[in-house]
Structure formats: C-alpha cells, structure tokens
Amino acid sequence: METENKSIRRDALEKLFSQWLAGGKRILAPKKIGDKIDFAAVTSLAEVSRDHVQTVQSPKTSVFPRVEELFSFKSSDGRVQIRERNGASLGETVVFGLRPCDAAAYASLAAIFTWDNPDSLFSARLAKTTVIGVSCARADEYCFCTAVGGGPGATAGSDILLTDLGSGEYLAEIVSEKGRQTVQATPGQFLPAAGKEKENRLAKVDPAFALDKIAPALAVLFDDAAFWEEQSRRCLGCGACAYVCPTCACFDIQDEGGVSGQRLRCWDSCGFSLFTLHTSGHNPRALQSQRWRQRLMHKFAYMPERQQVLGCVGCGRCSRACPVDMNILEHLRAIAEAKP
C-alpha cells in the first residue's frame, strides 16, 4: 500500500484517544513513572511524555507479554482437561508514541514467532495491535538506528507515523491498511497534508558503523576466545539488556499449580547461565564470554541468515539499561573495525 500523507491536530488526537478508550481499546504510551519514562496504560493524551529520547522498556509487551498463560489444566479421576487461551478474547491495543526503531522491531519479533510453526497467541496479539509511531526530533549517543537500516523518520512497522510540526500540528503518514482503517474510523480528524514535510523535523543520526562489515567480521572472530573475553569481562550476566530490548524474544515455559494449574510463557535471556544448562550439569555456554558472543551472533548473524531480518533496531536501550555500561554500539564498532 502506498503511504498516504495527512495531517492531524493535537485536539483531534485527544478525540482519537477518547474514541479508542470508549471502544474498549487499551492505549500503551510513554509515560513519566517516577524519574523514568516507560510504556504504561494511559487514558489521555496529556499523560503521554513528549520530551524523551527513548523509554526504558520497549512496547513488545503488546505482542509478547512478560508473563502469558498458554493454557490451564485440571486433573480429576485420572483425566486431564486442557483449556486453551482464546485469542478472540484478547483486547485491542493501540501502542501510541513509540519511536520508528520500536515500530521496526515488530518485524523481528514476527520473524521469530511466525516462521515455520506460527505461534497463534503472538499472531492474535499482533492482529489486535495498532502501531502509531512518533518520529524522532532528538537522538542521543546510544542511538544507532541508521546503522541498522532504520532512521528517525522511518515508517516501517508503523500503521501511522506522526511527526510533530510544531504549533499543535502533526504530519500523519498513513502507512498500512490498519492505519487507513484507523483514519476511516475517525472521520474528520485527519486532514489533508497540503505539502507538509517532516525532513527538517528529524534528528540527524549518521550511521555509526558499516553494517555489511559486521556479519563477516563475526564469522572470523567467532573462535577468538580472547576477543570475547575482553569485550565481556565486566558483564555480570543479568537479563536487563534482553528484557528492555524490543526484539529479544527468548522465553521460558513454566508450569504452576498441581492438580489444577497453568502453563505459562515468560521472558528469558540468553545471558543467564541457566539458559542452556543441561540437567546433567553440562553447560554448552558455560562462560559469560560465550553468552555475550551468542547475543551478538543471534542478532547480527543467525537471524539475518535464517529469517532475513536483523535482531537489532539500534534503539540503544540495552546500553542505557546496562548496570555496567556494556554499550553494544561500542562493541559493534570494535567488531566492524577488527583486524583478524
């Protein structure tokens, strides 16, 4: 579908909010929580933060919640009954105010969850999520979207991409069919764009490294244990990077309850030593350096090769959240420039 340009005023956006809420939709948007800005349910446009570069967490909870019931089970008289989650009973969500990098991340998540055997819970959530992005007027030293095929004004993954033009007016690029339906469902709110442009409203983000150098460099560096040890020596093996990341989708499956209970899916991280630990005690990735290497290989080599999509959108959240300042961008630059 060809992207259509429209414009919308802030007061019209407020009306959209009211309509969505009246229709039973949940709105997830960046909101001030204490000293941090993070995605949370909001009930008015006024609650949505506007002056941040990026939120702490990504909006991936809209399609991949922290904890999710797969099904419940009940045993009685030696018989077991399983009750599946009903995808039809899931509510609708509007993710509002996410950045172009976060919007692009949905493609990475979908690549994992829908390849080969499609995951119907994920697909049901994705179908019920409308993505309304806001382009970036500012970036910081942790951002590197342009190095990984994105940009401060990129539309990929958004149903509608808004750009703040000042004076309470936004450019609204209607990118997808879902975006078009959103416009049609709210007649009179979206107006013609009349030659409005976003280019001079966007942050300048020069590509931080040459992406085409990364995968070949990783292949050569794979067996260089000393390289990975140096890079990862200060890493403490927590899951902060994986959990704030918009594309990380590794998960655990846990049963709770006994005679009756639930099987749950929850977030997991390849950074934990327990992730690959065999019951026998053998661990194929016993060293933190091997786990750090896995993170980079998965995102920059395995996913592009197997699913034709990068596992990183350059949002920089992992670097901002890391307690020991691992700074993935620095490491990627070092890899791109490594002389084997």
Next chain:
Amino acid sequence: MSEADILKPCLLKIEAVIDETPDVKTLRLVFMDEQEGKNFTFRTGQFGEYSVFGEGECTFCIASPPTRTGYIECTFRKAGRVTSALADLEPGETIGFRGPYGNIFPIHEWEKKNLLFIAGGIALPPMRSVIWNVLDLRERFKDITIVYGARTVADLVYKRELAEWAERPDVRLITTVDPGGETPDWKGEIGFVPAVLDKAAPAVASRETVAVVCGPPVMIKFTFPVLAKLGFAPESIFTTLENRMKCGVGKCGRCNVGRYFVCKDGPVFTFAQLKEMPQEY
C-alpha cells in the same frame, strides 16, 4: 484460536511402564483421542515434548519405530524435576505430548548399504527407533552391526531387545561393559566402546557402510578417530544431538548450536555438519 496453538499438548495415556534399569524407565503411550492417534505419524529420529502437568515438559526422542503403530514409546533416566515426576507415574495416568519435532534419520538413503550402530549407556534410546525401523524393513539393507556398551551390566538398557537382537541371525550384536562393570556370568565384551569397535573393525569397515553413533560427548570424541581410521567419510557418520529445550519448535532461542537449532535443523546431524558447527552442545 483458529488453529491449535503449537505449544498446546495432546493427551496420551500410559499403557505400560517398563523398568529398564534402577533409574531408567520406558513408557508405552497411546493417544487418548482415537482420531488423533490414527492421524499421528512420525519418522525415525524425531522427538517430542512430554508433559507432566504441573511440573513441566521434557524432551525425549520417540524410542519406538514408525513401523509399529498404535502407540509410541519414550525412555528416560530419572535426573531432574520432570523425569522424577514421570518416574512416579503408573499405567492409566495421563501425560501431555507435543510432536513429532525435528529432522529424521534418512534411512531411505541407506538402502543397499551396511549399517553400523554404535551406542553408549542411556544413548541407546535415540537409536532404538532407527534400529527397529531398519530391522522391520530388513531386506532393504545389507549387513547390520550393533555395538552397544554401558558402564556396568545393570546400566544396559533394553535388555529384552538386546536378547532379541542377539538371537537374530541377520544382525551382529556386540555388547560390552566398562572394565570392572562385568558380572560373573557376563558373556559379552569388556572394554570401552571405542576400543571394542576398533577390535571388531575389520568385519564392519566398508565404503558402503553408514555409521550411527550416539553417546556421551567423551565416547563420541574417542569413537570418531576409530571410524576415521576405518575409512568412514564424515558424511556417512550420523549422530543425534541433545541440548536444553523448551519449545521444541525454534522459537524460545535456547537449543541453538551456532546458526542451527537442534530442534529444527536436528537432532540428527552428520559428522560433516558437526565439523562446521561450534561446540555448543
């Protein structure tokens, strides 16, 4: 949901529990839903995720051959949370099952060849399916040799099967236990599997032979040089890998060996493939 979710198990009933060794059991399982049972097919080498509801899931290969229908079997050692729970179950109880997952032993490519099966300890179960599969189609293959060893006589699994295979004139079975693992009436070999294989060598070496090797990493490490010495090409040596698994369908991210998922690109790999893969298993 419009289609059954990939993570939802179907229900199997335990028809029989066989104690193989003090800590290894085989479960014979039938589908609770008859139609599901009739529709279920699999090929040798594939695995499933077996559930004890409330405890979790565990990955085992399907240990019975696809040539025998109406039931499937799995064999496991009591080692952790789920296997301990499974070991407590009795005939008549219900477990969950997801599968079949993974790739297959390409036995159709092995027709008219000699087959050499080498296994150690608890690693015989992944091979039991393929051994019975080829024995059930015996006329398609030439010489079949099985070399199987365990630490002690008590640790040998599938003792009934071993007896059956020993009786058959169309199979050569060599069993061995580690030095010190024999009982006074033990009639088999004494020695580690790679050494016994070396001794039995001249009778099994041939360009027209395919080898299948399953065992602990240390056994594989010492078996491969023997096979190389016997002239086996890496493309004709097969093994099945195991890694920590949860989803079994390539999504949870944990079973990968480099760019390959054991659950999707495996568990069956050739040594030629293993040589290109990092040691992440």
Next chain:
Amino acid sequence: METLRDKARELLAARTVQVIIGYGQGSGGGARAVFVREAADADALIFNEACRQNLAVYLMKPEVRKLGKAALVATPSALRTILQLAAENQVGDHDLLALAVHAAGEVTLLATLQAIEAHVTELDADLSAAEKAELRKYEALSLEQRREYWQEQFSRCLKCYACRAACPLCYCSRCTVECNQPQWIPVPAHDLGNLEWNVMRAMHLAGRCVNCGDCSRACPVAIPLYLLNQKLISDVFANFNARSGMAAKTDNAMSIFKPDDSEDFIR
C-alpha cells in the same frame, strides 16, 4: 588520579598483582569497570564522582579470578564488601589488596585484610542522616500501606536479576531461584514471583548487606530496593548490635546460634 595510576603501574610492574580492577571512562561521561593488566595501560584508570559501582562484585566472578591476584580500586562500600566476603570465607589475603580511594583523590594501599579492617574502623558505617530520614518516613507507614507500596513497586519488576548480578554478596553459584526441585521462587515476573524474589533476596542479605546501593542503581525500572535493605540493616543493628563488613572474621548475625541466645522460640 596520578597517585592512583602511579600505584597501579608500580603494582603491575612489580607483579605484586596481575590485574587492577578499577574505573575507566564510560558512556555519557560516566565511569565503568576496567581491568588493567599491563602497567602501560594504567592511564585508563580514573576516579571521580561518577565512580560509584561496587567493584568488589568482580572478586567473585570466575573470569576475573582466573586472571590472578587483584588490586581493587575500592570505595568505602567496596572495602566493607571485601571484609564481609572474607568473613564468609570467599576471599583471603592471597586473592587481593585494596587501593582505597577518597573523594579528595588520595589513594591508600591496603595490602592485607587487617589493614582494610583498621581503615574501615575509621569510617562512619551507619546509615546517613538523609537515609535515616527516608527510613523513618517508610516506617511510619502501616503494614497495610507498606504492602500496597511494595505491590505497586514490584509490579514493575522484570525478574531481570540485575540487582542480584550487581550485588557482590549475591555470589551463590546456584541461586535459590535457580532451584526447581522444588521451585522455591516462581520464575515468571508475576505478582507472586516478584514479591517472593525481592523479599527472599532482601532476607538473604539481612546482616550482610553493606548498603553500597548498586542493586538500586542497577534496577532498570528504578525500584527502591535500598529501602528494603536499609530497613533490615537498621533492624539488625537495633536487635543484635551487629554491622556487616567491619571485620574479616565475624559471626553473621542471622546465621549464628549460640546456646545462650536470649530468644527462646528455638528451644
């Protein structure tokens, strides 16, 4: 800073230690842990207000331990951590020495646990006035209000275990949460799992925590974990007159029983 670098160069050149665990320039004008192994690289070491991470966490990391004897650039919290680790038999004189850093830029070489102890005795190890004030406000809440407060705070917990990873005293090679026979603490980040995790961790640190604050700084969603730990520090001191991280040999208030204990519930 030059004194720090000079001392580092000396120690490495003389091979007194094989690695200096210190601070270097980090992103955004901050600081990060660096591991200096050659005297020529000592210029990477800095010390300023951004240097707050408790570097003692690396003393328990196998990948760092294998480098050999370490000199730790140590803030007061890190010094107390070293003593607590020693009291728990995790480190000894042969593992490390400390380069105690002061805000004014002085560096004191403390070559033995005994020297560290003597140095730490001079420090004020109590909660600060501001911390005590915040704690008093918290203690004024009723139990019901506290429960609501923590329910709200823990609703944001991701179970990323950054708090555990950052804490030098959470060094168990197999954490309670990694045991699944039985699954003491639920894995998923739901209300019960989050409550049990955070409370259990606080309890396992009772009488041990040195109030370095790294857990709270590490938490990506800014849960005020320090409140739990400071409350327990205050309670342990009030009940047992014990403070962690002051001596290389000490009885841990929460894991020692003596027959003449004043409590009789255990008899």
